[in-house]
Amino acid sequence: MIDHSHDPSMERELDGNALAGMLETLFGSDMTAVPGRCAHCSTVNMVGAMRAYTGGPGAVLRCPACDEVVLRLVVTAEATYLDARGAAYLRLSRR
Amino acid sequence: MASPIAWRIATVGTIRDETPTVRSFTLGLPDWPGHRPGQHVDLRLTAEDGYSVERSYSIASEPERRGEIDLTVERIEDGEVSAFLHDVVEPGDRLEVRGPIGGYFVWEAPLGGPLLLVAGGSGVVPLMAILRHRRRTGSHVPTRLLSSSRHAEEIIYRDELDALAAAGDGLEVIHTLTRSQPTGWAGYARRIDDRMLAEVLEPLGVSARVYICGPTALVEVAANAMVRLGLPPDRVRTERFGPTGT
Amino acid sequence: MTERFVTRGFVGRRTQPGAGDVRDRIPPGQYLTTDFPVLSAGPTPRTPLDRWSFTIQGLVREPATWTWDQFMALENQEWVVDISCVTKWTKLDMRWRGVSVDTLLERVELDPTAAFVVAYSDGGYTTNLPLGDVLNGQAFVAWEYDGKPLAPEHGGPARLVVPARYFWKSAKWVRGLRVQAEDEPGFWETLGYHNRGDQWLEERYSGD
Numbered sequence: 149m150i151d152h153s154h155d156p157s158m159e160r161e162l163d164g165n166a167l168a169g170m171l172e173t174l175f176g177s178d179m180t181a182v183p184g185r186c187a188h189c190s191t192v193n194m195v196g197a198m199r200a201y202t203g204g205p206g207a208v209l210r211c212p213a214c215d216e217v218v219l220r221l222v223v224t225a226e227a228t229y230l231d232a233r234g235a236a237y238l239r240l241s242r243r
Numbered sequence: 244m245a246s247p248i249a250w251r252i253a254t255v256g257t258i259r260d261e262t263p264t265v266r267s268f269t270l271g272l273p274d275w276p277g278h279r280p281g282q283h284v285d286l287r288l289t290a291e292d293g294y295s296v297e298r299s300y301s302i303a304s305e306p307e308r309r310g311e312i313d314l315t316v317e318r319i320e321d322g323e324v325s326a327f328l329h330d331v332v333e334p335g336d337r338l339e340v341r342g343p344i345g346g347y348f349v350w351e352a353p354l355g356g357p358l359l360l361v362a363g364g365s366g367v368v369p370l371m372a373i374l375r376h377r378r379r380t381g382s383h384v385p386t387r388l389l390s391s392s393r394h395a396e397e398i399i400y401r402d403e404l405d406a407l408a409a410a411g412d413g414l415e416v417i418h419t420l421t422r423s424q425p426t427g428w429a430g431y432a433r434r435i436d437d438r439m440l441a442e443v444l445e446p447l448g449v450s451a452r453v454y455i456c457g458p459t460a461l462v463e464v465a466a467n468a469m470v471r472l473g474l475p476p477d478r479v480r481t482e483r484f485g486p487t488g489t
Numbered sequence: 490m491t492e493r494f495v496t497r498g499f500v501g502r503r504t505q506p507g508a509g510d511v512r513d514r515i516p517p518g519q520y521l522t523t524d525f526p527v528l529s530a531g532p533t534p535r536t537p538l539d540r541w542s543f544t545i546q547g548l549v550r551e552p553a554t555w556t557w558d559q560f561m562a563l564e565n566q567e568w569v570v571d572i573s574c575v576t577k578w579t580k581l582d583m584r585w586r587g588v589s590v591d592t593l594l595e596r597v598e599l600d601p602t603a604a605f606v607v608a609y610s611d612g613g614y615t616t617n618l619p620l621g622d623v624l625n626g627q628a629f630v631a632w633e634y635d636g637k638p639l640a641p642e643h644g645g646p647a648r649l650v651v652p653a654r655y656f657w658k659s660a661k662w663v664r665g666l667r668v669q670a671e672d673e674p675g676f677w678e679t680l681g682y683h684n685r686g687d688q689w690l691e692e693r694y695s696g697d
Contacts, residue, residue: 149470153463157533157642161459163483166299168344169285172248178346196347197481204528205575205657205677215532217613222681224694229681252494288499296501323502331498339494 149212152199160203164195167207170221171195174228175240185236186211186218195219195238248341250287251275255336256311261399265365266329267303267315270340277306280372281349281454281482284312284342288324298324301369301456301482302343305376315399317365319486348482350454352377356384357447361435361465363391363457366484367399370456374407374414383413389443391435391461393422417443435461440468449473456482503578511581514571516688519579526578527642530676534611534641534662541646543630545593547607547668548600553593557646560632563588568629570652572659573688585650587631590623590666602670608649611662616675617684618651618658620668627653630663655686655693 152158164171164180171179180196191213198209198218206222211234220231232238253270260266282302289295304313318329332338350358350373358377360370367390377386392398398418408416419431419439431439444451453474455465462483469479503520515521538557546552555563565588573579599620606623609615622628632639632647639645644661651658657677678684683692691697 149467149476151463151467152532153460153467155533155535157527157529158463159459159486160527160529160642161483161532162485163481165283165345165348165482166485168283168347169248169297169299169341172344178344180345180347181349193476194347196345197476199532201529201531203526203576204530205682206530206680208530210531217531220680222677224681226694226696227681231680250494288496288501289493290499290501291495293493294501294503327499336497337494338496 150215160201162200162202164198164200164209166200166202167209167221168196170207170223170228174221174230177240179238182238182240184218184238186214186216187234187236188216189214190236248344250339250341252337253312253340255332255334255338258332258334261315262397264318264397265315265399266318267313268328268332269304269311269313270338271311272340273310275310275312276343277309278302278312278343279346279349279351280305280376281369282343282345282372283369284314284340285344286314286324287339287341288327289339296323299344301372303368303371305372305379307376307379315365315368315371348454348456348480350376350452352380352382352384354452356386357451358384358386359444359447359451359453360386360388361440361453361455361457361461362388363435363461363484364393364397365399366455366457366461366482368456369482370454371400371403373454374404377414378407378410378412381412385447386414387443387447388414388416389419389435389439390416391419391421391457393420395420395423395425395428435465437464437468437471440465441472444469444472451478453479454482455479457484459483459485514581515579516573517691518577518693519573519688520577522578522580524578525580525583525643526574526576528574528576529642529661530614531612536611536646536662538646542664543593543647544665545597545668546665548603548670549597549668550600551597553596560588560647564592568631568650570650572650572652572656574656575682575686575693584635585629585631586633586636587629587647587650589626590628590630590649591626593630593666594624597668599668600670603668605669605672607667607669607673607675608660608663609665609667610660611664614660614662614676615673616649616658616660617673617678618654619672619685622654622685623651623666627651653687653689655688657682658686
C-alpha cells in the first residue's frame with residue numbers, strides 16, 4: 149500500500165465506503181466488498197479499501213497500491229457515467 | 244417491499260449526549276430490515292427550496308435491536324449537517340435515511356476472531372455496533388479495542404465500554420489519550436503508532452481480523468502498520484472518516 | 490412525481506443567489522460561498538520547484554519551456570476574478586497573481602491549424618479548451634492566491650485559471666499546454682461533463 153500517512157492533504161481522502169450508497173444504487177447490491185483488480189498494477193483490493201476522492205465534479209476510486217485510477221463516476225440528473233477502464237475486473241459474487 | 248436502498252422516514256426518539264460534542268440519536272424505523280454490525284446509513288436533509296445535503300453515519304446499535312437504530316454524531320465545527328443534528332433536531336422530528344449500506348466493513352460473530360478494533364475519535368461508532376453485537380451473541384472471541392481520544396472527557400461510550408470489558412468474556416478495552424491525561428493515568432499517552440499497535444496486537448496474533456476506523460491519518464498509519472506486522476491485507480478492514488474533531 | 494420530503498428547520502449554509510447587489514455576478518444555479526473548498530480527483534502532487542517546468546508544445550514551430558525561475562521572471566500581474574465550480578459554489582473577488590496565457594503564447598509560433606489546447610497536470614489530469622478561450626486575457630497561470638504562494642491542495646506550485654469557465658477547466662498542478670488541431674476532451678469532459686463549460690450558459694453536462 150502506498151503510504152499516504154505523511155501527506156497533510158490526505159485528510160480529505162476517503163475510501164470506497166464513502167461511495168457505498170451511490171454504488172449500490174447503480175449496481176443493485178453492495179459493492180464495497182467486491183474485489184477489483186487494478187488494470188495498472190494488477191493488485192486486487194476490495195472497493196471499500198480503495199482510496200476515494202469525492203466532492204468534485206465526480207468520484208474517483210484509486211488503487212491503494214499504485215494510486216492509479218480504477219473507477220470514475222459522474223452522477224448527473226439524467227444518468228450515471230461509469231468509467232471502469234482502470235479495473236481489469238470487478239468480481240461480483242453470485243452467492 | 245421497499246428496495247434496500249430506498250429512502251425511508253425515521254422518527255427521532257431519544258437523544259443522549261455522549262460527550263460535550265458527541266450526541267446519540269435513536270431513530271425509530273418500524274420497517275427496518277435489519278443490518279450488519281459496521282454498516283452505515285445515508286442521511287438526507289432537504290430545505291424548502293429543494294437544496295439538499297447528504298452524509299453517511301455509521302449505525303451504532305446492534306442488529307439485535309429491532310425497529311430502531313442509533314446514530315452517534317460528533318458536532319463538527321462548520322459542519323453543515325452535524326450542526327443541524329445537534330442544534331435543531333428534537334425528539335419527534337422526522338429524518339430521511341437510506342440503508343443499511345456497506346458490506347466490506349462488517350463483522351458478525353460467525354466470522355470469529357481474534358478481533359482487533361482500532362478507533363480514532365468518532366471512528367469508534369461502527370466498532371461499538373460490533374461490540375454490542377458481540378455481547379448479544381454471547382461470543383467469547385478474544386477481542387481488543389484500541390481507542391484514541393484527545394482527552395478522557397472525550398472518550399465516547401466510556402462507561403459502556405468499561406462495563407463490556409468487565410463482563411469477563413474476552414474483551415479488553417485499551418485507551419490512548421493524545422492531548423491530556425488525568426492524574427495517575429497509566430495508559431498510553433500518545434497518538435497511535437507502530438509500536439503501540441504491535442504491543443496491542445501481540446496477544447491476539449497475526450491471525451487476527453482487524454477493523455480500523457477514524458480520521459484518515461490514523462487509518463493510514465494503522466493500516467500500514469498491520470501490513471508491516473505481516474497481516475494479510477484482506478484481514479484488515481478500514482473505514483476513513485475524513486476530517487473530524489480529533 | 491413524488492413530493493420531496495422537507496426536513497423541519499433545515500435551511501443549509503449557502504447564501505441565496507439573490508443576496509444584495511452581487512446577484513448579477515452569480516451565474517445561474519450557483520450559490521455564493523466564502524469558503525474555498527478543496528476538491529480533488531487524486532492525491533496532491535508535490536513537485537519541488539527545482540524539478541518544476543512549464544511547457545508549450547504541440548502545433549508550434551518550437552516548444553517553449555520555462556523553469557520555475559524563468560517563469561517567475563515573466564511579465565505577471567494581479568488578477569481579481571469570480572470563480573464558479575460546477576458543484577454550485579461561486580466565490581467572488583478571488584485575488585491571484587500569475588502570467589497571462591497570451592504572454593506564454595508569445596514565445597511560440599503557432600501553426601495555422603492550431604485550434605485547441607489541452608492543459609496537462611502532474612497526477613495525470615487534463616482539460617481541453619478552444620484556443621480562442623485562452624487568448625486575450627481570458628486565462629492565466631497563477632502561483633499566488635490571496636497574496637500567498639498557492640497551496641498544494643489548491644493546485645500549487647501553479648495552476649491554470651480560466652474564470653469564464655467552470656472551475657474544472659482551471660487545471661490544478663498544471664505543467665503545460667499542448668496545442669492541437671483536434672479537440673481532445675479531458676478528464677471530466679470524457680465522463681459526462683460539458684466540453685466547453687461556460688457557467689453563464691450553464692454548460693455543466695454534455696447535452697446541456
